Amino acid sequence: MSHSHAIVAGLLNAVLGLAFLMITAALLTWVERRLLGFFQDRPGPNRVGPFGVLQVAADGIKLLFKQDWIPPFADAGVFVLAPAISMITVMLAMAVIPATPLIGIIGDLNVGLLFFLAMSGLGVYSAVLAGWASNNKYSLLGGMRAAAQMVSYEVFMGLSLVGVVMLAGSFNLTDIVRSQRHMWYVVPQFLGFIVFFLGGIAETHRLPFDLPEGESELGAGFHTEYSGIKFGMFFVGEYIGIMLISAMTTVLFLGGWYGPVLPPFMWFGIKTGLLICFFILLRAALPRPRYDQLMAFGWKLLLPLTLLNILVTGALMLGLPGPA
């Protein structure tokens, strides 16, 4: 009896959580377009519904009802699989994030951080497979860039978190937040914070690291051949990806739900929301580096920085009397 209750509750939690994610991701497209409009001295979508918020619905309907087209030269199976991977991996990764100790799908997972890294590792496949299966030279170049960029930046992203894990002594994200009760890790792990956030931008391939898409160079890069809802899935995947990286940064470095006066879930929401806005601001402000410059930046600057960070953190932890 109580067992089946738990299953139903868990399922409900998962379904509601994912539904919430989907809706937020869709709204995020509107937020981004309005914000970009604001940054760029223009209104942005403001016609459908109050403040144009129903633009989201209009776009969703358009994408859903478009002809589901697979190019005759594409590798059909893989072609369909790729966008699904993009969406599924980020949604699964979202599952381990604790918004508060009570709100979250499996926020208490004891390998939460590793699960997140594993999922973002799998996420690379979506871009690579999409690029390959499209059988289009632009897609291929985009896929190649995606493979190199995402695999490299995953390394720095993973390494940048070692410091946090060392300080918290746990892979459990809830525990990691709890250990920031007195001090957010952004202070002792500032380098880690910077590298993780940069790596996150590269993982979600957002401007300025949107080389796999590189609109002005590759048309649309790895998803050049996609249209309709399959394109929509990449789109949603990208936006959940932004939420994921923002939420993870909040959890790992910005003290998660901790904050004065306001209830915990609001603090989590505010911190994540600000980071998301920062993502959008970056997109509005910066040009795109070249492929080799991106790689050099990663391997020649970020990698030494993260290693230095681990060394210093470790040395200090050994040298100073630990909290236990």
Added chain:
Amino acid sequence: MLSSTGSIPLTDGEQTILRELNRRFGPEASIVQQTSDQIPTFWVAREIAHGVLSHLRRGAQRPFRVLYDLTAVDERLRVHRQGLPPADFTVVYHLMSFERNEDVRIKVALREGALELPSAADIWPNANWYEREVWDLFGVSFSGHPHLSRILTPPTWTGHPLRKDHVARGTEMDPYVLTEEREAAEQEALRFRPEEWGMKRHSESADFMFLNLGPNHPSVHGVFRIILQLEGEEIVDAVPEIGFHHRGAEKMGERQTWHTYIPYTDRIDYLGGVMNNFPYVMAVEKLAGITVPARAQMIRIMLAELFRMASHLVFYGTMSQDVGQLSPVFYMFADRERVFQIIEAICGFRMHPAWFRIGGVAADLPQGWDRMIRDYLDYQPKRLDEYEKLVMQNRIFKARTVGVGAYTLEEAYDWGVTGPGLRACGLAWDYRKQRPYSGYDQLDFEIPTCNNGDCYDRVVIHIEEMRQSLRIIRQCLENMPPGPIRAAHKLSTPPPKERTMHDIETLITHFLNVSWGPVLPPGEAMVSIEATKGINGYYLTADGNSMSYRTRIRTPSFPHLQMIPLISRGAYVADLIAIIGSIDFVMADVDR
């Protein structure tokens, strides 16, 4: 027109060149032709043409380093050619020397049945495309040319469109039918075959990828195709292909009156607006012998500089967009909108006002024009300062453009580069300064230069030119002279009407000039100006008719695109996009 022993006085420049040519090729080698534009013009025999060109490029003191233009004329229907050597076709080489600040025009007469000349591509690399164009449009072939094939018309085209016996209008042809077979054949003809361009499909260790960039691609600024030979993302070689925007503007010039052709010029460099009218009407005025009143000259300069602002703002925005920056283009288009508001208030149109007239401009400035311009002049400089921080000082922007797509001054000469691309290599040469026209000599402005000739420097030049343009516009605003806006000349258009009701002669002239359009005396004139993208020139041949006998439009973008392979070899695909952005071209300016 006279022989070299001439009885009419030659200018100093003509005499110098003539002496040089006579010393080397014998006194009978060249014949001097008088033209309305005072550019020394020599007819040389076909046999020595290559030698003369080669001498002028290499042997002469202060040589003519730049092949400014190369074109042809179908002479077969030309009536007024007394004294000129007999010719069915003439190939015209227009050479330029920045050191002498002089031009020279070399003409070679060809007879039907022997329409062949040695290629000049070994003297000036940019002769390559020009000769392909002459072959394509006139059927004159060039021996020793590296790849003589059609360039503006489709590969499946038959005939040579600029010949006088080729139809000029769609209504003279059978209706166009695109059957499936024909569609397939047309598409097959566009397939790129690396072997035809001497390219290998494989290196020793890898297969090359041949990437078809364009004709539809977000960053090629129109319909422009570049085929890239790639190893990974590195460009081994590139073949630019043009002609997708070819609308036969030169052929249309032969079917429009001198007056009604003005709107067609607007659409050549479609970002330049009246800047295109400028060289055209000045060439017509030179043929007609019209002197433009001071007010009209100043208004022309002011409008042209406003259009330079509009065009450069588009360049600035799209350039930053090409390297991945999303926002600047919106700011710059908003600024351009302000320019267009002024232009619209003055001309009544925005992008293509066709506002210049033979002998002046269409109308006087409206009330309140000075306030609008003053507001704009106060507004724009601050914005430019802001963009400086947003774009030019951005480290990623610098990383993407500094040292990318660089060429030397020597290469710029070889490839006929003019405009900002030339000044980015360090040569302070601006038509407005070196050969002032329309009263630019009375205005105070500077010519910005840079030294590296890379993408970044080209952007720097554009921005500095905008500041100088604002300076010029302010001077126009403060010193706008009073007076008429059109010359009181019988050939100016629309013809002066004040006295039509007073005497019958004026009435008849007016009637004819309005209904037929003005009839220009026979002659030839080329007038060039510093347009938005480089030097733009119209070479008009009048044959005593109400229409042009031959309208040659020399545009800056045509040679600029030709050098893309040179500056993109060894670069990445992303660099190519930056290079394309920094060249500042529009395809209508290339294909005409």
